[in-house]
Amino acid sequence: MDSTISQLAQCFENLPGIGPRQARRFVYALLKKNDKFISDFTKLMLDIKKELIKCETCQCFFKNNKQNKNCKICRNPQRDKGVLLVVEKDIDLNNIESANSYNGLYYVLGGLVPPIGAKLPEEVRMKELFEKVKQMTMSKNLKEIILAFSATKEGENTEQYIKSILEPIVQKYPFKISLLGRGLSTGTELEYADRDTLKNALRRRD
Numbered sequence: 001m002d003s004t005i006s007q008l009a010q011c012f013e014n015l016p017g018i019g020p021r022q023a024r025r026f027v028y029a030l031l032k033k034n035d036k037f038i039s040d041f042t043k044l045m046l047d048i049k050k051e052l053i054k055c056e057t058c059q060c061f062f063k064n065n066k067q068n069k070n071c072k073i074c075r076n077p078q079r080d081k082g083v084l085l086v087v088e089k090d091i092d093l094n095n096i097e098s099a100n101s102y103n104g105l106y107y108v109l110g111g112l113v114p115p116i117g118a119k120l121p122e123e124v125r126m127k128e129l130f131e132k133v134k135q136m137t138m139s140k141n142l143k144e145i146i147l148a149f150s151a152t153k154e155g156e157n158t159e160q161y162i163k164s165i166l167e168p169i170v171q172k173y174p175f176k177i178s179l180l181g182r183g184l185s186t187g188t189e190l191e192y193a194d195r196d197t198l199k200n201a202l203r204r205r206d
């Protein structure tokens, strides 16, 4: 195969959920597009990296307007600062926001805990979460932490892991850790859950 084709296919393969066949399909689909499509597409990819930055407080991506280091949700005084909902990724946060039934704050963990024995991936911000919760218990009135992960094995591992590292803080401060996972049917990925399912899962958390 031509090396440009395989190099571009490699780029697509680096994206989540894309296998080698799908990657090659993308490359050939791009070859059929006109120049305008290709230049718009490339520009958008460059722009998105320039325009979006990570919120210093919750770690979600938001549009950089050069004045704020924190996203709209973290800056909103109407949000309940006593509740923190932890998600794996931005898409999950967006999905919960669009269900319109949660008014607290968020934390984007960056990944999930793999099966026992595997190393904790670097992108999983466990230490940062621990520090954040510690800080919240001291400076604010933390009432609840909601663990909102997919109802999968990795999601469960992550719940267990977080519960165990927060154990010493839970002993000292009066806040509770609740789970959203039990409101979802087994195997449900948060990313694909519809609004009603999320609303119910939030209402039925325990």
Ligand SMILES: [Zn+2]
Residues within 6 Å of the ligand: 055, 056, 057, 058, 059, 060, 070, 071, 072, 073, 074
């Ligand atoms: Zn934020």
